[in-house]
Amino acid sequence: MRAAAYDSFADDNSRLQVRDVPDPKVGPGQVLIEVRAAGVNPVDWKVMTGGLDGMMDAVFPVIPGWDVAGVVRAVGPDTPEFGPGDEVMSYARKDVVGAGTFAQYVAVSADHVARRPASLDWHQAGGLPLAGMTAQRALDRLDVGPDDVLLVHAASGGVGSFAVQIGRDRGVRVIGTASEKNHDYLRELGAEPVSYGDGLVGRVKELAPEGVTALADFAGGQLDTTLAVLRPGGRHVSVADNTVDEHGGHWIWVRPSGAKLADLAAMADRGALKVEVAGTYPLDEVGAAFDASRGGHTRGKLVITP
Template sequence: MRAMTYDRFGGNEVLSQTEQPLPKVGPGEVLVRVRCAAVNPVDWKIMAGGLRDLMDTVFPVVPGWDVAGVVERTGIDAPEFSEGDEVIAYARKDYVHGGTFAEYVTVPVRCLARRPSALSWQQAAGLPLAGLTAYQTLTRLGTKEGETVLIHNAAGGVGSLGVQIARALGARVIGTASPANHDRLRELGAEPVAYGDGLAARVRETAPDGVDVVADFVGGVLDTTLEVLGEGGRHASIADDSVTGSGGQWMWVRPSGSDLGRLAALADEGRLTVRVAEEFPLARLADAFAASQAGHVHGKIVVTP
């Protein structure tokens, strides 16, 4: 099969298109024919060696953890899915090796969910990692109907999904973003506030009694978070582990087919959508990574083999 691979840590120059053997389908796994895979910053950070102290790496590596595709074959003890099923997954495994930027990828059944029919293949591929990050952050914080949620970086890939998920949970949402993105946040159901100096005061103007939940999807905002939390408020960050010293949670997204199924249901109910910014062919994965690294893309970057 065709796959994008790297055989050493480094920048985008270490990527190349190669021929790899079709992956073996182990017990509790399915083989997925990739229709579309999505880029996340963790993909190129891993390639640069950013997680070498956390996860084992087996070279050559096929990068990528987000996928939308069709079940090609099922392994032993995988009765939940059948050949031809359309699926999505956050396909992170226990070590770094066989990822989604290829024609085929094996995925543990525990990571899989049915593809929501309301989303295109490109949109569906962009949902798993970012969507699960937002969903697990908000649900582990116990977000419930009638509460006020502040989302830092609400116009980003995770934040924009977080706004929609919090709204689906029945919460009022205040979202930080640059003024250029305020109309987009209003469309998603959030009340926008501009980030930068004076942010805490602006949030307090919008929520004088403070907020119940803060989801930090950018980092470097702990002081603001603590200033605006109301009595009994909860907070978490995906980018700043120092929040644990102030009673917050440091989040690391977990693969979960059941959680992903809930997000797919929200999409099919018309309460959750994914914005796609750019699409690249498989051979141009380095260009897709470069677009992600530039940090100015509004929406998901996807790759199609």
């Protein structure tokens, strides 16, 4: 099969090539997915730099990508949940960095797979799993409900936009930071927008004079602001700053789960969750997709289309 892959870590795209690699083997409890779309996430190019080498082993050549939407083509032994022809999606992270989703095929544990919702096209479904489930886990960890005022850092980004929608679906009042060009977008999602940068604390306090009860940081570098706007007893989480554990917060890392992904699929099918796709790229342009992601100002999801 064809795949984007690299043989060693690098700080740029110089080692990334599209090549022929062996087809995946399909073990017990696994499904073989023909990839129709695979979302790009910052972790993909951060892994390529060796950024997770202290946490996860790498088996070269590494095929990047942890998101996938596609069609089941085969199942391994004792996998009654799915069959050939099923349209599915998955957050397909494995225990080691290796056989990812920027390829024609990927083998994934059936426990990590959910059926594609009818309301999402392939590109949207391919962009949902990692970012959507990260937002979902953040709000689960915060245990937010109708009595909460939630501040979302980087609310117009891939993860933040999902957090806004999940929060609103749970009856939460949501304030979201973003550049002014994305304020109308946040209003459409149901958030009250504020501009990030100098003076952010004051702008948040204008909207929530007593402070916010919960905060989700999807940007990093926001700890001082977080602590300044939280009410006493407020809860906070971050996906980007592992020092929050030292300040009463929680550093979170999303886990693959077909059941949790199915909950997001159900949200999409009842019109409570939208997926904005910012751009699509063929395998030959994975490097360009990484460059766009590195820019840090993409609204919505970037998607690879093998």
